[in-house]
Every structure is written in C-alpha cells, then in structure tokens.
Amino acid sequence: MNNRLRKITIVGGGTAGWMTALILDMVFSRTSAPKDRPRICLIESPNIATVGVGEATVPRMPVTLRQAGISERDFFRETNASFKLGVKFCNWNKDAKGNRIDYVNPFAHGQLLEGLEAAEYFLRFGNGDRDFTQSISPHDDLARLCKGGRPLGQPEFEQRFGYAYHLDAVKFAGMLTKVCTKRGVEHIQDEVQAVELDEQGNVSHLMLARKGRHDIEMVIDCTGFRGLIINKALGEPFMDYSDYLPNDRAMALQIEHPDPEKIESVTRSTALGAGWTWRVPLYNRVGTGYVYSSAHRTDDQAADEYLEWLGDSGKGLTPRVIPMRIGRVRNAWVKNCLAIGLSGGFIEPLESTAIHMVDHAVRWFAEHLPTRDIEPSLRARYNRQMNKMYDEVLDFICLHYRLGNRTDDQYWIDARTEMKIPDRLAENLELWQHRLPMEHDIEFATLFNFRVYQTVLLGKQVYDTGYGTGIRDRLRPLKKPIWFQWWKGAKVDLAQILKAMPDHKTLLRDI
Numbered sequence: 001m002n003n004r005l006r007k008i009t010i011v012g013g014g015t016a017g018w019m020t021a022l023i024l025d026m027v028f029s030r031t032s033a034p035k036d037r038p039r040i041c042l043i044e045s046p047n048i049a050t051v052g053v054g055e056a057t058v059p060r061m062p063v064t065l066r067q068a069g070i071s072e073r074d075f076f077r078e079t080n081a082s083f084k085l086g087v088k089f090c091n092w093n094k095d096a097k098g099n100r101i102d103y104v105n106p107f108a109h110g111q112l113l114e115g116l117e118a119a120e121y122f123l124r125f126g127n128g129d130r131d132f133t134q135s136i137s138p139h140d141d142l143a144r145l146c147k148g149g150r151p152l153g154q155p156e157f158e159q160r161f162g163y164a165y166h167l168d169a170v171k172f173a174g175m176l177t178k179v180c181t182k183r184g185v186e187h188i189q190d191e192v193q194a195v196e197l198d199e200q201g202n203v204s205h206l207m208l209a210r211k212g213r214h215d216i217e218m219v220i221d222c223t224g225f226r227g228l229i230i231n232k233a234l235g236e237p238f239m240d241y242s243d244y245l246p247n248d249r250a251m252a253l254q255i256e257h258p259d260p261e262k263i264e265s266v267t268r269s270t271a272l273g274a275g276w277t278w279r280v281p282l283y284n285r286v287g288t289g290y291v292y293s294s295a296h297r298t299d300d301q302a303a304d305e306y307l308e309w310l311g312d313s314g315k316g317l318t319p320r321v322i323p324m325r326i327g328r329v330r331n332a333w334v335k336n337c338l339a340i341g342l343s344g345g346f347i348e349p350l351e352s353t354a355i356h357m358v359d360h361a362v363r364w365f366a367e368h369l370p371t372r373d374i375e376p377s378l379r380a381r382y383n384r385q386m387n388k389m390y391d392e393v394l395d396f397i398c399l400h401y402r403l404g405n406r407t408d409d410q411y412w413i414d415a416r417t418e419m420k421i422p423d424r425l426a427e428n429l430e431l432w433q434h435r436l437p438m439e440h441d442i443e444f445a446t447l448f449n450f451r452v453y454q455t456v457l458l459g460k461q462v463y464d465t466g467y468g469t470g471i472r473d474r475l476r477p478l479k480k481p482i483w484f485q486w487w488k489g490a491k492v493d494l495a496q497i498l499k500a501m502p503d504h505k506t507l508l509r510d511i
C-alpha cells in the first residue's frame with residue numbers, strides 16, 4: 001500500500017513557517033509529480049504577532065532565493081533589502097595599547113598561499129596598518145565606503161565575492177505568503193487552541209478556534225518561543241544554554257538613516273555595558289537592538305544605555321523588550337512533530353544564524369522525508385544532525401565572549417570567566433594558543449569553518465594581547481616574499497574592485 005505522506009501542516013506564519021513552506025514546496029516540485037507531492041498547509045494565528053526581528057542573513061539566503069525561483073529584484077523591492085558583506089564587530093576587544101578594535105568578519109575566507117594558510121603569513125609578517133580582513137578581502141573597504149555587493153548591471157545573484165542581505169522581517173514573511181499561496185500552499189488564518197494526541201503519542205488533530213478539528217499526518221511547529229506543540233503538547237524538554245551564554249533579553253527600535261545616501265553594507269555589532277547592539281541598515285530605515293543580560297541590567301537600565309548609544313536617532317522612542325529563550329529542545333523531531341525556528345531553539349543573534357538554521361532544518365527534513373509511519377532511524381539521524389548544528393553555532397558564539405578582553409564592566413568579566421564553554425571549544429582554545437585553527441579542528445561546519453575562526457582570532461588580535469603568547473616563535477618557517485608578492489597582486493585587484501563597485505544606495509536604487 002502507498003504509505004506516502006499526503007499532507008504536511010505547518011503551524012506559524014513567521015519567517016520560520018513561511019521559509020519552511022517555501023523550501024518544502026521547492027523541493028517537492030523538483031522531485032515529484034503533483035499527484036505524488038504532500039499538500040502543504042500553513043496555519044497562522046491572526047491574533048499572535050510574529051517576533052518581528054531577525055533581519056540580517058548569511059550567504060545561504062541568495063542561494064535559497066535563486067533555487068526557489070524568486071527574483072532578486074522582487075525580493076529587494078518587496079522587503080526593502082540591502083546588501084550585507086559581513087559583520088563589523090566594534091569595541092569587543094582592546095588592542096595591546098588599550099585602544100578599541102573594530103574588525104569585520106566578512107563573507108570571505110583566507111586562502112592557501114603555496115600550500116600554507118594566508119593567516120599564518122599574516123600572523124608572522126603582518127601587513128602594515130591593514131588588519132587580517134582588510135588583507136584578504138575587499139569587504140571591509142567596501143563597507144567603509146558604503147559600497148554595494150556587486151557591480152551595476154550584473155545579472156541577479158552573480159557574486160564576485162560573498163554577500164548576504166538585510167531585510168525587513170515582516171515584509172519578508174508577507175512576500176513569502178504571496179509566493180507560497182500562489183504556488184498552492186493552503187493558508188489558514190486561525191488559532192490553534194488545543195492539540196490532540198493518539199494512543200502512540202502522535203499528534204492526531206489540532207483544534208482551531210474557527211474551523212474546528214484539523215487532521216494531522218505530519219506537523220511542523222513554527223510557533224516561535226511558545227513551542228506550542230513540541231514543548232507544551234509533547235513535553236519535549238528544553239535544554240537551557242544560560243550556563244554558556246549570559247544574554248537573555250533584547251530590546252529593539254527602528255530608526256531613520258542618519259544620512260539616507262550612505263547605507264553601510266555590513267551589520268554592526270557594538271559591545272555595550274552588558275551585551276551588544278545590532279545595527280542593520282535597510283534601504284529605507286535602520287533596525288537596531290540591544291541584546292543584554294538581565295543578571296547585569298534591569299530593563300530600565302538597559303533602555304537608558306541603549307538610548308544613550310542611539311543618541312539623537314532614539315529621542316522620544318520607547319524600545320520594545322523581547323525576552324529570549326536561549327537553548328534548544330532536546331530533540332527537534334519528536335513523534336510526527338518537527339520544531340523549526342524559535343520553537344526548536346535559539347542562540348543569540350550575534351552572527352545572524354537563525355534563518356540559516358531554519359533553511360538547513362527544512363532541507364534536511366526533506367532528505368529524511370518520512371512515510372506516514374515514521375522510521376525511528378530517520379528521526380534519530382535528523383535530530384543528531386540538528387543538534388550538531390546547534391553545537392556549531394554555540395561554540396562559535398561562545399568564542400566571542402571567551403576571547404573578549406574588556407574589563408570595564410562586571411558583565412564582560414563574567415562573560416569571559418564565569419560562563420561555561422563546550423568541551424570541543426575548550427580543547428580547540430587550548431590548541432590554538434600554539435597554532436592557528438586548521439582544517440580538521442572543526443568537525444561539523446555548515447557556516448563556521450576553521451577559516452572563520454582564524455578571522456575572529458586575528459580580528460580580535462588575541463595573539464598580541466595575552467592569549468597564545470609566543471605563537472609566532474612556533475610558526476612554521478615561512479618565506480616573507482611569498483606573502484608580500486601575493487599582497488602586491490591583491491592590492492591591485494582591490495583597487496580595481498573598489499573602483500568598479502557602485503555606491504550601495506545607487507545600486508539599491510538601480511535594483
């Protein structure tokens with residue numbers, strides 16, 4: 001008997017819900033005839049708002065839009081998007097003289113020069129007053145000049161070097177709603193009031209406020225921090241990460257561009273007293289927020305600090321406070337329910353990873369797509385893979401705090417010394433005092449491979465400020481001319497790129 005899934009129900013119409021619908025539809029329409037595809041149905045409460053933040057992405061997003069057949073032009077127009085070339089970390093660390101360090105973690109990597117890592121050459125010989133990112137990629141220079149992600153007139157999605165987007169989260173969900181419903185996703189605006197389980201503990205029905213009973217074969221819980229089905233109905237435990245990460249609250253405000261002609265092409269993350277602020281410049285406005293620790297600041301204290309940082313742009317505005325549940329569910333896939341997005345877990349947004357994780361979660365689910373009686377081995381493998389992705393992100397975020405060197409607030413001292421770090425990261429940090437991160441140090445990487453770690457270590461200038469003292473004496477023998485010869489060529493390329501790339505605002509207007 002044909003035991004294929006006939007229907008998948010998604011509950012939740014935030015970024016996670018609609019991205020899930022988009023990617024599932026994309027995969028099904030490529031792989032199967034219409035009669036063999038499960039129907040996709042998305043239920044969204046008209047009364048419960050989405051979290052409304054989450055506006056910075058990583059380079060997976062252009063790939064997904066292209067694969068899903070969404071034109072970049074439509075996307076930019078509908079979501080007021082802008083280009084993002086990386087994250088600029090401001091004032092997270094002090095240099096050897098006590099001055100603030102600002103560095104970009106770009107969507108670009110170091111490379112091999114004569115078989116050895118560019119990062120090794122940089123560490124040994126430096127590059128005048130240019131930092132590591134500025135030596136290996138044009139991203140920092142482009143961002144400083146408020147230049148965009150590609151030349152004018154270039155075909156959509158064509159990337160000479162890596163970019164992602166900033167987008168308006170509410171408009172993005174709106175755009176996906178239109179695209180998905182046009183492609184046949186059923187959209188039900190109703191509220192789930194109760195979840196019914198069968199004798200095996202599978203979700204059998206949802207009780208909707210208006211439409212009544214809704215049958216379930218497979219349900220995807222995208223209900224945000226509520227975790228309506230995965231936590232509340234199925235009781236899957238939540239693994240809290242507060243021993244690792246201090247920040248449990250955020251506040252957000254949208255402000256006007258101080259100069260609408262100058263749109264920076266990076267997300268800024270600026271360290272503040274008890275956390276850090278984000279600054280996400282869109283075409284028409286700037287999204288900002290403060291991610292902080294409630295153990296170190298009350299909401300009022302945090303608001304004062306945040307508004308002071310915003311200066312004139314924040315005058316007369318009241319920030320919206322967002323409590324954050326930091327951690328993940330023990331298993332994202334339980335019985336016939338899969339949790340995707342904030343219901344499955346959330347690690348603070350320092351590296352804009354949540355939408356990227358949603359993207360992977362849906363694609364992996366499609367690879368493991370079950371029949372109506374779900375094979376436990378499929379579910380087990382999926383859960384292991386998802387948990388590894390959480391580990392990947394957790395390690396990388398913990399790195400930023402553990403290797404911070406600010407002492408001006410108890411928060412930064414606690415974040416560095418009182419917070420736990422995962423054993424994997426502890427082992428690597430021991431090792432990297434003696435050599436730079438190398439290929440096999442990171443066992444599972446959807447985003448943060450060893451070269452991204454190199455960028456952060458060198459960006460923070462940790463080898464000049466107390467960590468891994470003496471590493472330069474232990475580096476392999478390197479030939480200085482190889483590095484400077486390479487840089488001579490790279491400098492010419494850089495000059496050409498800077499000349500060829502348009503002003504960001506001009507490019508966005510053109511799109």
Ligand code: FAD
Nearest residue numbers: 012013014016045050051054056192224341342349354355
């Ligand atoms: P939500 O947006 O909360 O949506 C939940 C949906 O469930 C809503 O549609 C609601 O109506 C529905 N719902 C709830 N209960 C019911 C019910 N009973 N019946 C029917 N429907 C129901 N991610 C990034 O990738 N980059 C970032 O820069 C970034 N920054 C962030 C900053 C902060 C402060 C926070 C908190 C998150 C950030 N994220 C970021 C994460 C990102 O916002 C989320 O991953 C993304 O928005 C997905 O949210 P969601 O769809 O899971 O949940």
